[in-house]
Amino acid sequence: MEPIRKEELDDQACGSMAPKSKPCPRPKPGEAAGGCSFDGAQITLLPIMDAAHLVHGPVACAGNSWESRGSLSSGPSLSQYGFATDLGNNDIIFGGEKKLRDSIDYIAGRFTPPAIFVYSTCVTALIGEDMDAVCKEASDRLGIPIVPVNSPGFVGSKNLGNRLAGDALLQYVIGTGEPEQETPLGVNLIGEYNIAGEMWDIEKLMNQAGITLLSRITGDARYKEITWAHRAKANMVVCSRALLGLAKQMESKYGIPYFEGSFYGAKETTYSLRQMAFLLNDREMERRVDRLTEREENRLAHDLRPYRKILKGKKAVLYTGGVKSWSVISALKELGIQVVGVGTNKSSDEDVQRIADRVGDDTEYIPEGGASRIIKTVRERKADIMIAGGRNMYVAMKEQIPFVDINQERHKAYAGYEGLLRLAKELVDSMVNPIWKLASSPAPWDKEGSYDR
Amino acid sequence: MSKERIDIPDYSTLFTEERYVQQRENKKQFEAPCSDEAKAEALAYSKSAEYLEKNFERKAVVINPHKACQPLGSVMAALGFEKTLPFVHGSQGCNSYFRSHLSRHFKEPTPAVSSSMTEDAAVFGGMSNMIDGLQNAVALYKPEMVAVCTTCMAEVIGDDLSAFIGNARQKGAIAEDFPVTFANTPSFIGSHITGYDAMIKNILSQLFDRSGQTAAPGTGEEGEKLNVLLGFEPYTGNFAEIRKILNAFDTKYTILGDHSGNYDSPANGEYEYYYGGTKLADVPKAANALGSLVLQKYTLKKTQEYISGTWKQPISSLSTPLGVKATDKLLEAISQLTGLPVPESLKEERGRVVDAYTDSHPYLHGKRVALAGDPDLLLGLIGFCLEVGIEPVHILCSNGDVEFDGKKWKEEVEALLATSPYGSEATVYVGKDLWHLRSLLINDPVDLAIGSSHVKFAAKDAGVPLVRVGFPIFDRHHMHRNPIIGYQGALNLLTLIVNIVLEQLDNNPSGLVDLVR
Numbered sequence: 001m002e003p004i005r006k007e008e009l010d011d012q013a014c015g016s017m018a019p020k021s022k023p024c025p026r027p028k029p030g031e032a033a034g035g036c037s038f039d040g041a042q043i044t045l046l047p048i049m050d051a052a053h054l055v056h057g058p059v060a061c062a063g064n065s066w067e068s069r070g071s072l073s074s075g076p077s078l079s080q081y082g083f084a085t086d087l088g089n090n091d092i093i094f095g096g097e098k099k100l101r102d103s104i105d106y107i108a109g110r111f112t113p114p115a116i117f118v119y120s121t122c123v124t125a126l127i128g129e130d131m132d133a134v135c136k137e138a139s140d141r142l143g144i145p146i147v148p149v150n151s152p153g154f155v156g157s158k159n160l161g162n163r164l165a166g167d168a169l170l171q172y173v174i175g176t177g178e179p180e181q182e183t184p185l186g187v188n189l190i191g192e193y194n195i196a197g198e199m200w201d202i203e204k205l206m207n208q209a210g211i212t213l214l215s216r217i218t219g220d221a222r223y224k225e226i227t228w229a230h231r232a233k234a235n236m237v238v239c240s241r242a243l244l245g246l247a248k249q250m251e252s253k254y255g256i257p258y259f260e261g262s263f264y265g266a267k268e269t270t271y272s273l274r275q276m277a278f279l280l281n282d283r284e285m286e287r288r289v290d291r292l293t294e295r296e297e298n299r300l301a302h303d304l305r306p307y308r309k310i311l312k313g314k315k316a317v318l319y320t321g322g323v324k325s326w327s328v329i330s331a332l333k334e335l336g337i338q339v340v341g342v343g344t345n346k347s348s349d350e351d352v353q354r355i356a357d358r359v360g361d362d363t364e365y366i367p368e369g370g371a372s373r374i375i376k377t378v379r380e381r382k383a384d385i386m387i388a389g390g391r392n393m394y395v396a397m398k399e400q401i402p403f404v405d406i407n408q409e410r411h412k413a414y415a416g417y418e419g420l421l422r423l424a425k426e427l428v429d430s431m432v433n434p435i436w437k438l439a440s441s442p443a444p445w446d447k448e449g450s451y452d453r
Numbered sequence: 454m455s456k457e458r459i460d461i462p463d464y465s466t467l468f469t470e471e472r473y474v475q476q477r478e479n480k481k482q483f484e485a486p487c488s489d490e491a492k493a494e495a496l497a498y499s500k501s502a503e504y505l506e507k508n509f510e511r512k513a514v515v516i517n518p519h520k521a522c523q524p525l526g527s528v529m530a531a532l533g534f535e536k537t538l539p540f541v542h543g544s545q546g547c548n549s550y551f552r553s554h555l556s557r558h559f560k561e562p563t564p565a566v567s568s569s570m571t572e573d574a575a576v577f578g579g580m581s582n583m584i585d586g587l588q589n590a591v592a593l594y595k596p597e598m599v600a601v602c603t604t605c606m607a608e609v610i611g612d613d614l615s616a617f618i619g620n621a622r623q624k625g626a627i628a629e630d631f632p633v634t635f636a637n638t639p640s641f642i643g644s645h646i647t648g649y650d651a652m653i654k655n656i657l658s659q660l661f662d663r664s665g666q667t668a669a670p671g672t673g674e675e676g677e678k679l680n681v682l683l684g685f686e687p688y689t690g691n692f693a694e695i696r697k698i699l700n701a702f703d704t705k706y707t708i709l710g711d712h713s714g715n716y717d718s719p720a721n722g723e724y725e726y727y728y729g730g731t732k733l734a735d736v737p738k739a740a741n742a743l744g745s746l747v748l749q750k751y752t753l754k755k756t757q758e759y760i761s762g763t764w765k766q767p768i769s770s771l772s773t774p775l776g777v778k779a780t781d782k783l784l785e786a787i788s789q790l791t792g793l794p795v796p797e798s799l800k801e802e803r804g805r806v807v808d809a810y811t812d813s814h815p816y817l818h819g820k821r822v823a824l825a826g827d828p829d830l831l832l833g834l835i836g837f838c839l840e841v842g843i844e845p846v847h848i849l850c851s852n853g854d855v856e857f858d859g860k861k862w863k864e865e866v867e868a869l870l871a872t873s874p875y876g877s878e879a880t881v882y883v884g885k886d887l888w889h890l891r892s893l894l895i896n897d898p899v900d901l902a903i904g905s906s907h908v909k910f911a912a913k914d915a916g917v918p919l920v921r922v923g924f925p926i927f928d929r930h931h932m933h934r935n936p937i938i939g940y941q942g943a944l945n946l947l948t949l950i951v952n953i954v955l956e957q958l959d960n961n962p963s964g965l966v967d968l969v970r
Contacts, residue, residue, distance in 0.1 A: 029568045029582040030589030036546020050483075058605055058641040059515050060522030064550040067907065067927075068557075072468075074477040080910075081888075086515040089642050092609060102513030112495065122544050122606040123641060126575060154544035154571050154606050180482075197468055203476060222483035371562060371724060394562040398724035439720055 036153035038121055039065065040161020044242065045117050045149065047193045047218040048226065050076035052083060052113040056100050056131060057121025059086040070410055072197045074220050078113055092127055097134050104138045104146055114223040115145040125152035147172040162242035169226060170249055177227025185285065186214030187276050188232040190247050191239030194219030198415035202263055205416055209289045211276055230254045234279035236261050236272060262327030263415035265334050266297050296417045307424035312336035317378045319343035319366060319388035320406050326354035328406060335424050339363055340381035371395040385431055400439045402430040505892040516888035519825055519851035519907055522640035523648025524602045525551045526685055528565050530652035531600035533710030535730040538596035539565040542583060542612065543604025558687060558925040559716040559933060564726045566590045570606055579607055583617040588626035594726055598733055601635040602652055608639035634659045644852035646752040646827055649685040653710050654756040657736060664737035668764040675741035679706040679790055682756065684749025684829060687924035687933055689717040694936035701796040702787055707735050707742065740764045744790040749773060749829040751862055774938045775833030775946060776840050777806055802940040809944055810841055813951040820954065823847040823894055825904035826923040828862050834903060834922065835866060837946055839873040846878050847893040853883040887911050901953065918953050
């Protein structure tokens with residue numbers, strides 16, 4: 001395995017603004033830390049739906065993680081299979097390269113995938129498996145791309161894993177194919193994973209504006225379409241923290257301009273579509289986008305009315321990772337919700353700057369996790385709702401705090417104009433549900449007042 | 454609110470709309486290198502008998518594994534003890550998987566921390582991570598005990614837990630007398646049940662050793678108590694059920710490893726980190742108990758060896774007591790260990806369950822089923838099936854071959870099957886995965902599959918309804934709250950299975966529906 005140039009990667013992943021003294025936040029021993037680089041790499045690449053994804057390591061690295069993501073597919077499901085080389089004690093001692101070779105051969109023979117992604121794990125990295133060589137040899141022999149993804153869990157955080165997956169795409173996939181016809185208005189979406197089908201809503205909007213979605217990197221992607229991503233006229237980085245480096249390198253290598261944007265909230269969505277039109281440098285396109293966004297915003301404003309009535313003035317604590325920390329704030333603000341606390345745990349300096357641009361001075365920044373810290377903010381700021389991911393959800397339930405799940409396991413799509421409507425409905429539904437009144441009222445025989453908050 | 458409600462379709466209906474369907478069609482051009490015909494052909498082949506054989510010859514790759522790893526079991530074991538913080542020594546992502554895995558099954562938070570080892574630790578070892586980690590964790594989460602288990606990374610580089618913890622004490626990161634139990638739990642050996650066993654055994658032995666006590670079974674105040682070990686128990690309801698049974702006997706007991714508090718805590722306005730669990734002080738005392746009752750004998754292999762070897766206690770070993778006969782055995786075992794007679798209330802309950810059996814048996818008789826799960830659970834399920842006239846056909850145990858003697862387990866399963874004509878059709882597959890099961894379900898069809906949520910896709914491919922039993926169950930709510938052991942559990946299992954059969958009858962293609970079953 002090539003040595004991983006951590007400093008350089010950290011620098012790219014956190015953005016050029018990250019001061020040297022403060023690289024990517026390092027995991028702190030003794031806390032309930034988030035996912036690892038292996039996890040991050042898988043999140044980025046698993047949405048390539050027709051490819052096979054083989055985990056080279058003990059069976060549980062696959063066993064603990066497969067079937068756990070809400071990244072939807074419109075067709076092929078091969079990416080949902082949990083493939084693992086299942087290294088045991090003997091393989092740790094004698095090496096697992098033969099097993100890897102055989103596994104690749106079996107998958108290629110049986111499932112005829114367009115490509116196989118092979119993930120290293122802590123174990124294979126530590127025992128020094130030469131995965132790159134095995135993949136190269138198998139690739140030459142079988143005639144399909146076998147892509148090594150060198151992102152073992154211990155190298156760092158989930159974000160670093162996203163970044164390493166981006167490296168693998170750049171090194172092995174992008175630029176290896178050509179689209180059938182030239183697409184002068186082709187745009188790539190980078191760092192959009194089609195959670196709960198969000199990408200389909202975005203794609204629909206782009207189609208309506210006449211913008212071609214050239215390559216999805218990687219929500220509901222097919223391997224082939226990523227091979228020609230270098231022919232795009234612009235890149236939009238949807239999750240900036242994860243794959244900004246990929247966009248930067250595509251800019252320097254292929255001259256494709258990029259911008260960072262979001263589809264959470266009407267304003268962000270409109271901005272993103274306009275920005276695409278601007279980078280495509282097509283007057284007619286810009287006019288079309290203006291007409292579309294105006295129409296959609298008007299319609300949304302009308303549809304949102306009943307929800308805004310309820311949501312106006314409500315307070316929320318937002319605890320999520322990376323780009324969502326700032327992009328969701330815009331969406332919430334449009335709904336009339338005040339964000340009184342926001343997690344900055346996994347945010348880069350640029351993200352934090354964007355948060356600051358969007359919230360007022362009295363919003364509390366929650367720099368590190370721990371359920372108690374989040375709950376404390378909810379209590380002190382008298383928040384009406386908590387918006388976070390699955391691992392914090394059940395704590396909110398215990399504390400009787402209305403909750404909306406925003407992370408990758410969720411089942412609702414919140415992107416685009418329709419997505420904002422869905423988010424509004426979800427927030428209202430969660431807040432007005434009668435269980436909260438029931439939960440916080442004392443039982444009839446209980447003479448004490450309602451639970452002290 | 455209802456007046457102003459706008460219809461917002463969820464993805465279950467939204468994406469069936471024409472515009473999305475069209476979008477989908479357009480994307481097919483990218484689906485290299487397969488045409489629709491080639492795909493259909495491959496799918497047909499994957500369902501053929503020829504492929505079944507090829508699939509079983511597969512050596513290299515595991516497809517859709519049906520097991521989790523050792524430290525996941527250790528985390529669950531640690532949560533069974535009072536104010537104990539599970540501490541996963543190794544790279545951080547593993548811990549994150551364990552927490553979400555367990556949380557999504559129980560729908561409850563999982564407090565657990567990691568020492569977050571990175572590349573530096575790979576080179577220099579994980580000692581400083583352990584020392585800092587213990588210090589931070591104890592300061593932040595204020596546990597009364599920390600239970601350390603290892604991930605692959607710490608195992609591969611060969612971290613010495615005992616020495617590291619000793620150093621942490623020496624450096625003052627944690628107090629000299631602060632209990633830290635630890636177990637080596639490499640994920641490349643065994644599975645979640647092996648890890649559960651390792652941690653339980655070590656918590657018992659290490660807390661006992663610390664206490665300086667000597668084991669004297671059947672003496673003192675504890676001499677009237679029974680130790681009860683449930684094993685890797687995904688059902689919080691089973692803890693309540695075993696308590697109900699023991700209370701009916703009016704015997705005293707200590708449950709060693711009770712995570713039901715943590716995974717069934719009330720929503721009363723304030724989240725605490727620690728709920729319930731076996732009292733730490735009760736652990737060394739358990740060495741003087743009258744005997745130990747083990748409800749997952751294959752899971753708790755090392756723990757039993759320890760209890761009989763060091764504590765020198767009589768042990769009654771059972772597999773998950775599912776169904777009437779297995780519960781009978783459970784009651785006999787309690788009776789034998791305590792000398793108390795089987796209480797009337799349970800006898801009556803038994804009668805009611807037998808009555809329920811008789812009501813339902815016409816719909817279950819001769820139903821062919823496939824079973825997948827952990828070794829002890831499978832033994833229980835097979836027993837249940839045989840006693841109600843269900844025929845097990847495919848029995849698949851992904852983790853039945855590792856660590857403990859898989860042969861012995863298989864022999865016991867086969868002996869159990871041989872006790873009944875309903876067992877004559879069954880084949881036992883040890884160490885196979887869910888892709889194997891898919892082939893079996895398609896080529897030798899059954900009426901029902903019984904197993905965890907992960908069995909869903911194989912069952913769906915084969916058009917077989919799935920009865921969700923075991924771990925993990927992600928896609929249904931509250932299954933774990935209802936017991937499946939004891940007479941009540943037998944009734945619950947019966948209800949679950951027979952109603953799926955009845956629902957199938959209602960959905961039959963003839964369209965005939967009646968109201969008189």
